[in-house]
Amino acid sequence: MVQQRVRQSLRWVGAIGLIIVLSSTMMAKADSNSSQQRLTWADAPAPSPLRHEGDARSRWGWELYADVYGPFFTDPYQIGDHTTFALGESPHDVYEMELYYRSQYAYFWFEPDTDIDMDELQTTADYFDKRVWWLDREIFGPNASPGIDGDTRIHLVHVNEFYPGLLGFFSPKDQCAQHICPSSNQRDAVYMMLNENPLDSEQYYA
Template structure:
């Protein structure tokens, strides 16, 4: 009885809001200007010259370097728990058509496991994620069409893997850059069976970030993460359910923000929003929004109003109600 009463109350609130006279945008010029402002992309090369006084930047290579199985190289990674960069040695243990797999020499990951991940990246993760979102920078800063998958130890207590655009800049501008398009994984989270489905899922997540960095790097963090978790779900790696539960346990979590506390709830809210939009309007609509050069919620509002829909505020109200009711038999889910 209470649930039915609460549903009626929410519907009355929505309809009352929908029947109110909209405010004239001219009454709020500052708000309108903020909503329409396009923040310039951070150009780290330009900033390096202007703020760091950098005058000499070596030209990028025009031909990729050749690597062989068993070769060893030094790399850098970030320990997020102490916010410190550390250096380590890694061995090349897997080579695919589109990826190199490098393993920290302190680990016992086998060539078979490394090659297994390279193979599944080539056959599934690479083509399907590109079909969804577009392409990574290829060739990248190293003139190579292959990306790097780098496995090490000690990324921090809460990090399974990460992609950082810092690695795509020359070391003159970003001193700790590896100067490759790469993902970095923590072996403490991945384990030694790095071709397991969990690592495949993580790879799809991080590859979306790499593509997003090339296709639309002004996207807000919360939406970028939502698109990555959606990618895991869409590619039938369904481990995103844990974050949805985290959000449902903390529904007060702000959707269009990214805090330092309960990140699980942020991942969950973002992925549930993206999935709800996809189920309501389809994949092409989501792809269009993902490429819109507008702040996150404004991008949804822009698409919806162009399609003759009420807008993002109304969709958000529908989404909140759907999360509370959780009944797919109701109209529109």
């Protein structure tokens, strides 16, 4: 039962990331070179069966599934809450984030003092709840709920800029307990770059 929940959670977060990030990448490449052959889902690389140390420890019987994948229950976040997300291995890659909006299925995090049009944010959140969430379930099946953090919502983390040309990403390490994977955010999360994907833009919804 726990193993099935873990597999569903990993597949679902990856699917959200692929829908948001790979589709945006496909559009960007098509725009930069119209003569280039369009990418398809078949062009996406196959994931490794061992995506972090927790996978290895669990597979080899060194850790119990529950000790690797949780859920590790936390209190639901409220608008205005602050927390940190690690976007990489370096201490310089840790970002403080503020919760600007909470929809039925997602948290919307931004760097503090980011100027956001709240009407656009609500439009984006409504589109995610009514379209992206259900499209993902239709294609990939239901997600594991709650996630690794014991929450039913996914975390959409918006960074003003992280790496030039990067549209967004998700990290399999986030599905690993922090005592095993120190850079894990221990949350179901997708990371979006606002400089490449402004809210309520065609690029963002791609």
